[in-house]
């Protein structure tokens with residue numbers, strides 16, 4: 001799918017990997033909508049990028065907020081053609097530790113934001129994509145890109161909730177791609193390794209350094225623009241569908 005003049009929604013677009021996608025796709029001529037619940041960073045980025053980009057304060061776990069945000073995006077860009085799900089949170093909590101037993105609330109919170117939130121936006125955005133005129137020789141109507149993590153496959157100590165949420169995103173990628181294929185809507189998931197974003201800034205420096213050193217090549221944290229570059233290629237390469245793509249420098253995370 002060509003990007004110029006397309007309607008793009010990026011959840012979690014106010015920071016990190018999502019913000020890099022908003023920048024790259026706005027620069028490529030798309031009309032972008034940032035769906036995020038951080039008003040300060042979301043507004044700042046939309047103001048920086050100008051008229052082609054708007055921010056809508058939204059919690060992806062809330063059905064009515066997502067509906068309202070999609071309507072605003074539709075009004076802003078005329079059509080919804082591309083969705084990138086980046087909204088997500090991390091958590092580090094062991095099942096049993098000196099702090100006690102892993103709480104159900106913290107597990108449920110991570111699943112709610114990362115997995116259920118991603119599904120909530122997919123189901124509502126795909127209904128709008130289905131209304132689009134088919135484009136080009138393939139009759140494409142939309143592209144949906146989700147964000148899992150290498151933790152879906154190599155989860156570390158303390159990542160039961162986080163890895164489960166990302167494994168769920170990997171698991172639902174193919175069935176949703178199969179369902180939406182008849183509408184010309186593709187679904188692809190990126191599983192990033194370790195990227196230098198505010199989410200990772202929350203880890204102790206020693207853990208960040210250790211993780212960066214675990215990456216075979218390049219032995220460093222990934223840059224958000226490298227994630228955005230893959231997302232742009234997925235949008236432009238119609239043969240990519242129904243797959244989860246690791247973007248990780250060949251890291252296979254150790255147990256901790």
Ligand SMILES: C[C@H](O)CC(=O)SCCNC(=O)CCNC(=O)[C@H](O)C(C)(C)COP(=O)(O)OP(=O)(O)OC[C@H]1O[C@@H](n2cnc3c(N)ncnc32)[C@H](O)[C@@H]1OP(=O)(O)O
Pocket residue numbers: 090091092093094097098148149150151156157158159192193194207211253256
């Ligand atoms: C974010 C993207 O999607 C990509 C990624 O997933 S990046 C990977 C991020 N990794 C994580 O988030 C790991 C999360 N886990 C943790 O931070 C910690 O395991 C935890 C905070 C949950 C528990 O840590 P802590 O309370 O110190 O565990 P504790 O039970 O005291 O440690 C027991 C032993 O296990 C080891 N250990 C446990 N977790 C560890 C960790 N994360 N790092 C290093 N050692 C760890 C330690 O060796 C420790 O023994 P020691 O104190 O005798 O050296």
Ligand SMILES: NC(=O)c1ccc[n+]([C@@H]2O[C@H](COP(=O)([O-])OP(=O)(O)OC[C@H]3O[C@@H](n4cnc5c(N)ncnc54)[C@H](O)[C@@H]3O)[C@@H](O)[C@H]2O)c1
Pocket residue numbers: 011012013014015016017018035036037038058059060061086087088089090113114117147148149150191192193194195196197198199200
């Ligand atoms: N940084 C990494 O190393 C890494 C690796 C693998 C996967 N990921 C995943 O990439 C995605 C983006 O992560 P990041 O590193 O850019 O993090 P980040 O914290 O920089 O950005 C996440 C954004 O999502 C927003 N958000 C969180 N919960 C939300 C909700 N309920 N509704 C709306 N917005 C919400 C936050 O406000 C923030 O702007 C996440 O899904 C994360 O799990 C990150």
